[in-house]
Amino acid sequence: MEKVKKRYERPIITKHYSGLMNKYGSRNISSPKSEIDGVLVKELVEKYDSPLFVMSEKKIRENQRNAYRIFKNRYPNVQFAWSYKTNYLDAVCSIFHQENSWAEVVSEFEYNKARKLGVKGSNIIFNGPYKSKPALLKAIKEEARIHIDHFDELYDLIELSETNGQKAKVAIRVNMDVGVYPKWDRFGFNYENGEAWQAIRRILSSKNLHLIGLHTHIGTYIMSAEAYRVAASKLAALAKSIRQEYNILLEYIDMGGGFASHNTLIGQYLPAEEVIPSLEQFADAIASGLFELPYKGEELPMLILETGRILVDDAGSLITTVIANKRLSDGRRAVIVDAGVNLLFTSFWYKHKITPAQENGFHTEDTTIYGPLCMNIDVIREGILLPPLKRGEQLVIDYTGAYNNSQWMQFISMRPNVVMIMEDGSVELIRKAETLEYVSEREIIPAKLKK
Amino acid sequence: MRKYIVPDTIAISDSGFLFMPSTGETFNLNKIGKEIFQMLQKGGTEEEVFKYILDEYDIDKSSFEKDFSDFVAQLQKYTLIKEE
Ligand SMILES: Cc1ncc(COP(=O)(O)O)c(C=O)c1O
Numbered sequence: 001m002e003k004v005k006k007r008y009e010r011p012i013i014t015k016h017y018s019g020l021m022n023k024y025g026s027r028n029i030s031s032p033k034s035e036i037d038g039v040l041v042k043e044l045v046e047k048y049d050s051p052l053f054v055m056s057e058k059k060i061r062e063n064q065r066n067a068y069r070i071f072k073n074r075y076p077n078v079q080f081a082w083s084y085k086t087n088y089l090d091a092v093c094s095i096f097h098q099e100n101s102w103a104e105v106v107s108e109f110e111y112n113k114a115r116k117l118g119v120k121g122s123n124i125i126f127n128g129p130y131k132s133k134p135a136l137l138k139a140i141k142e143e144a145r146i147h148i149d150h151f152d153e154l155y156d157l158i159e160l161s162e163t164n165g166q167k168a169k170v171a172i173r174v175n176m177d178v179g180v181y182p183k184w185d186r187f188g189f190n191y192e193n194g195e196a197w198q199a200i201r202r203i204l205s206s207k208n209l210h211l212i213g214l215h216t217h218i219g220t221y222i223m224s225a226e227a228y229r230v231a232a233s234k235l236a237a238l239a240k241s242i243r244q245e246y247n248i249l250l251e252y253i254d255m256g257g258g259f260a261s262h263n264t265l266i267g268q269y270l271p272a273e274e275v276i277p278s279l280e281q282f283a284d285a286i287a288s289g290l291f292e293l294p295y296k297g298e299e300l301p302m303l304i305l306e307t308g309r310i311l312v313d314d315a316g317s318l319i320t321t322v323i324a325n326k327r328l329s330d331g332r333r334a335v336i337v338d339a340g341v342n343l344l345f346t347s348f349w350y351k352h353k354i355t356p357a358q359e360n361g362f363h364t365e366d367t368t369i370y371g372p373l374c375m376n377i378d379v380i381r382e383g384i385l386l387p388p389l390k391r392g393e394q395l396v397i398d399y400t401g402a403y404n405n406s407q408w409m410q411f412i413s414m415r416p417n418v419v420m421i422m423e424d425g426s427v428e429l430i431r432k433a434e435t436l437e438y439v440s441e442r443e444i445i446p447a448k449l450k451k
Numbered sequence: 452m453r454k455y456i457v458p459d460t461i462a463i464s465d466s467g468f469l470f471m472p473s474t475g476e477t478f479n480l481n482k483i484g485k486e487i488f489q490m491l492q493k494g495g496t497e498e499e500v501f502k503y504i505l506d507e508y509d510i511d512k513s514s515f516e517k518d519f520s521d522f523v524a525q526l527q528k529y530t531l532i533k534e535e
């Protein structure tokens with residue numbers, strides 16, 4: 001009878017450093033992640049290849065419902081608008097729209113994407129510093145909510161509404177000091193220096209513009225709930241002046257997005273869960289700022305939220321495969337995986353949670369994870385404790401749902417498949433891997449260069 | 452056949468905890484690492500280590516060869532062994 005051999009694991013030795021005794025060479029931080037939403041990682045890779053982005057329908061719906069409930073418990077009239085740039089895969093946007101979210105777009109491309117998905121103009125919030133005149137005209141005709149970023153745009157709108165005889169529905173984006181740095185003062189009109197009030201007066205003096213709301217977006221990955229209270233109370237103060245001087249009630253206050261998700265930032269020592277306010281705390285802060293509105297009961301404007309990151313970050317994972325093991329000149333261990341920073345844009349600012357997909361040993365080594373790009377910047381993670389991994393084994397990188405599928409780029413290889421695990425456990429391909437034909441389709445070789 | 456010298460003052464616990472009295476440094480070895488280290492400490496040759504591992508574990512020779520030379524390089528770096 002043939003002898004049954006024991007499971008092999010590469011021999012390793014790790015040195016203890018004083019003070020970090022229990023951090024090194026001891027236990028694996030977490031147990032393996034062999035499945036996502038009940039589907040085996042191995043099977044996903046066999047069928048859809050590696051690397052592979054995986055989205056969870058269940059998680060997206062849970063997140064959106066949970067966020068709605070939290071805000072609705074604190075403010076009577078709440079409307080979410082899905083921030084397209086956070087993840088504009090059609091399947092992902094469609095879930096949000098099924099969950100009654102409007103669309104928040106920041107470009108003509110995103111605007112058209114939302115329209116194509118069946119979102120009507122009046123359910124689109126059109127943000128951003130660049131909206132071409134044709135785009136603005138279309139938005140006016142379709143009664144979209146246009147959030148003005150600067151005076152040049154304001155005058156474009158006055159002109160376009162006038163020549164077309166249709167009133168534009170507008171709000172202004174307001175930037176302000178909320179005690180969070182860096183201050184985002186490049187978008188919209190400033191509150192403290194009176195620019196915002198000046199813009200409001202200009203709008204209200206034009207018979208072609210219809211002021212329906214106020215908007216702010218104080219930044220992204222904001223770790224302070226208090227900042228939102230300050231922002232809400234400043235918008236409430238503007239609403240109060242508008243009421244006092246013009247006797248105009250606003251339809252809505254749009255607080256933008258920006259709530260920090262549970263991804264830990266590079267350079268952040270404590271895990272995000274321990275330093276990030278909960279959604280309840282953010283909601284409390286906004287509701288308490290809005291209490292200063294000079295409105296009562298029925299009059300209260302709608303609260304719009306353009307929440308992005310926190311609603312999808314944890315609904316996405318990236319599966320990647322080990323291509324090679326390496327030892328660096330200073331003795332550190334490195335692994336090369338098949339997903340690079342061109343796919344995982346967020347690795348520039350997050351310390352993603354990265355877990356082996358299979359049972360590995362008990363011991364771990366300080367490891368650097370490199371992507372396959374032939375570029376020095378291609379580092380998925382500097383210094384993470386990982387057990388010894390064999391070529392062909394998988395790692396699951398968690399919390400990749402926000403900003404990667406919109407900011408990824410096609411660089412030296414094709415972008416991979418994206419699948420969605422549906423609520424019933426089935427797996428659907430939602431974006432096909434690119435092909436050479438797809439990538440070269442748009443290129444034209446001048447006749448002279450053809451052989 | 453290569454042999455290695457291992458200072459015999461080095462103590463290893465069952466769990467793979469290694470203490471070097473001369474410097475006060477401590478290390479951790481995983482199970483296979485501990486087995487190999489102990490074989491070398493008892494004067495085992497590279498050949499014997501290979502025979503043992505390939506016999507006991509589900510691994511092919513060339514894969515183990517890569518891992519073994521990497522492991523030995525680490526041990527040398529930490530001055531836990533010297534080539535004879
Ligand atoms: C205007 C606007 N709204 C909403 C968002 C979504 O922000 P987040 O993903 O941080 O929630 C952004 C992104 O920065 C934005 O620019």
